[in-house]
Amino acid sequence: MNKGFITILTLLFSFLSAQKGPYYQQQAKYKMDIDVDAKNFTYNGNQTLTYTNNSPDELNVVYFHLYWNAFKPGSMMDQRVARQGKNGDSRLQKDGISRLASIPKEEEGAQNIHWIKQNGKDLKFEVQETVMKVYLDSPIKPNTSTKFTMEWDAVIPMQIRRAGRNNSEGVDMTVTQWYPKIAEYDYDGWATFDYVGREFHAPFSDFEVNIKIDKDYVIGAGGTLENPSEVKGYDPKASLKADKNNKVTWKWTAKNMLDFAWAADRDYTVESFVVLDGPKVYFVYQKSEKTKYWSESKPYVTKFFQIMNATYGRYVYPSYSFIQGGDGGMEYGMCTMILGEAKSVDGLVGLMVHEGGHSWNQQIMAYNESVRPWMDEGFTSYYDDSIMYQLFPPKTPKANPFTATLDRYRNFVKRGIEEPAGWLGDHHDNGTAYSFASYYKGELFLVQLGYIIGEQNLALVMKEFYNQWHLKHPTDRDFMHIAQKISGMDLKWFHHYWINTTKTIDYAIKDIKYGEFATTVTLENKGSIPMPIDFSILTTDKKVVNYQIPLNMTHTWKQKDIYGDFKTEAYWPWTQKEYTLTIPYNKSQISALGIDFSQRLADVNLEDNLVEVK
Structure with a gap:
């Protein structure tokens, strides 16, 4: 056997062995006892964590996230904001100066680990700001479980981003990403991204959380309250059972979620309503004239859950809470923290729809947002625009629900600061570029896909993606596998161009020659x-005739589309800059002709796409 053949076999074996094996996901069960000192915005915590290693790998270390350690001067988050200046997240800086740099010492965030044990034996650990590395007493072998116990105390930070004390609307405590949370481990290894401002990832977990706090407080949380008759706000017949320190214990549970989040305030009102064939919805907010639109939003929120259930897949949890807290809107398991004040009911509903939509993407589909923020933010934005178009139909009809997003994208491209959607979420250099890469390019990924494969096929793709991958951790590769199978098209080229580059689409009508019986x-x-290009004509008798020019790389064409029936032309090779199309209509029969009458194509220059025939 010659050396060259041996080399080829070696490389082939290496490639095959690097492929993704059978799917697995880790599992965690938390039992927490939390004692809150509301006056000083601190708490003490004890936690038992049962961790199951379903991977084929033996684990010798584990990692935990300690997110609140970021909220202090000199932290990595502070450094990142200072370096980005006015190009960074506007919520983290003022006039280009990091807001974290001026946090008073007594309001710095902190998660102080006293000790951690594995099956009763003390463990060595290292705290690397927002990541804690723990050296195990005994390895966790594949398909086995181990039990960690730990004790810690925490300082609820000054409210800067998402979590914190005394937010701008007067909510006492927004307690999110607040406990030592074990990191996700999967085929790509440990997800140990430092917290410098963006998103989160975790294994699916069960929670039993007991929170002891002053009896005057009301808690809103993403979970099931097991003792509503013993605490304030949820049961009008409740009999508070306060201890000698005037505290009551709130008992919460949740199953198969990525995290557990809560907020507490003495002025919260709790309202609830049940969505037919959906979850029980809780509103936890400070009821006042400033929050008057919350009551008006209820029928819209009901319709939102019904549309999502019917169109994209069922909401799998028993309840969902909209909680006034945080700094705008941020999604968590079975709840979201949003600002309470709104200028209009549609403005409030828009925020609720977006954050509620994250329950399908961030929680139920559970993408790794640190790696692929465009899937969570972009797909959620797609739901958002589609559903808001149904809940609040525009006074002036639009070609599709996504025209405003397309226009914003076109205007942004002209600025020349675009960054690829495929970049890691925290590693974008410009905050606006991150937003367009994740929210806009992610949303338009689906809009362009619908244009390529047809809207009916896109709907089938979204449903099948949910059916196969909900309550797992899918990637874009899993999504594209389904899209290609349902459409029958090769779509790898599209994914590469749209996600991994900042290249743009720009097609034009270069020339028209009118003949006696046809037009070229x-x-x-x-x-x-x-x-691929959809080309249409509007005849003088007001009929639309559509032509489909497939791209050769798809190797087939869309079979149907809600935007019309299409006559299929010859393939346009991707290497060919021009394409000639002959249509059997003369000038007197044509009122207008152009590229993409549906206005879905993300063409950056529309001026040369349409011709009115006079």
């Missing part, structure tokens, strides 16, 4: 992303 149109690809 020359189209030009002036951009850097090839696409």
